[in-house]
Amino acid sequence: MKIKVINPNTTLEMTKGIEHAAKSTARPDTQILAVSPKMGPVSIESFYDEYLSIPGVIDEVKKGEQEGVDAFVIACWGDPGLQAAREVTDKPVIGIAEASVYLASMLAARFSVVTVLPRIKTMLEDLVDSYGMSKRILNIRCTPLGVLDFERDPEGGMEALRQEGKRAVEEDNAEAILLGCAGMAEFADSLEKELGVPVIDGVVAAVKFAESIVDLGKKTSKLKTYKYPEKKEYVGVLENFGQIQSTIK
Structure with a gap:
């Protein structure tokens, strides 16, 4: 295909x-x-x-x-x-957002999203609500980085995701993490090993x-x-x- x-x-x-x-x-x-x-x-x-x-x-x-x-x-x-x-x-x-939240709902009872700039938080809240997932999403956590910053500085991007992912698990009690940008795909496997919960890349x-x-x-x-x-x-x-x-x- x-x-x-x-x-x-x-x-x-x-x-x-x-x-x-x-x-x-x-x-x-x-x-x-x-x-x-x-x-x-x-x-x-x-x-x-x-x-x-x-x-x-x-x-x-x-x-x-x-x-x-x-x-x-x-x-x-x-x-x-x-x-x-x-x-x-x-x-x-x-x-990829639709696929992420539906897959997460089969793996965990509650989950958080880690994404880019704070200005898109309301956009993503409205989006997950349209998929009927507002009750399953604990938090949408934003990093200070823009989309292209993850391309320019992968190490800095990984650290930002690590920090917010850890807070999501410890403070939100998130049982899975959704990466809220297509440019974050390369970080999913490493984050999953570190955080000990499913980390879902939407492209995959x-x-x-x-x-x-x-x-x-x-x-x-x-x-x-x-x-x-x-x-x-x-x-x-x-x-x-x-x-x-x-x-x-």
């Missing part, structure tokens, strides 16, 4: 790290296609960033339809564009969910909510999205 892993930001170095994480867990017969959109922010750390990343995500999903992709992973812990992406394909589309979780759903032969329901968008004209910078929609079955 072929799984397209979309890093919604345009930092290719981060995409390479995401690709490594995805390939490290994928089966030998699974092809991983990791990409960044041709448009969008270099990192996603606000509502503004997130919303402006979505057209690029949708563009990559539509390309994937022509590339013979069997499933998609949106590799950002805000799951930007997840619902819209499900409207433009019948293939499974998995968000999403790839395994995608493989399982494809194996089961399931596709996105097109009955109502996720049916293909109605064809209509788009103008201005979104003109090409009208052309994309003209290809919808």
